[in-house]
Amino acid sequence: MKYLIIVLVILTLGSIAAGFILETEHSQKMIGFGTVGLFLVVFPLFTYHRWKDRNFKDYMLTKENLDKMRDKEKNKF
Template sequence: MKVFMKIFGIAILAAIAVGFYFRLSGDIATGDKIIGIAVLATSFILMPIFLVVRWRGKRLKDYTLSEENMKKMRDKGVD
């Protein structure tokens, strides 16, 4: 999955570069479409996959502010 994310991330960066190339060469509409599709792919495909990979195997309870975690922080002297 991490290899897929790296390849997909590089492909998105390449698409953004191609979009800017089209913008500079005079075809602004096509360049904007390519850049827009790359940004949408980043937002709706790459970011959720990244979040799933990073949160796999972790408990949300460890990162939430509950009474138990507040007590642990008080006992350790972290305010």
């Protein structure tokens, strides 16, 4: 998954750069497809890859998590 994301980032950034550098009939489409690919394909894949093994309850402000945070602050001093 990691290598797929890297390849897709390189391809989309390459498409955007080629659209700016090359003066062809389809240069604006290259920039557009690169941008769409980056935001609609690469970013969701990256987000899924980074968050797939996480527990979302650890990041929610529940009573237990607030108590843990308060205990850490008390132990700090």
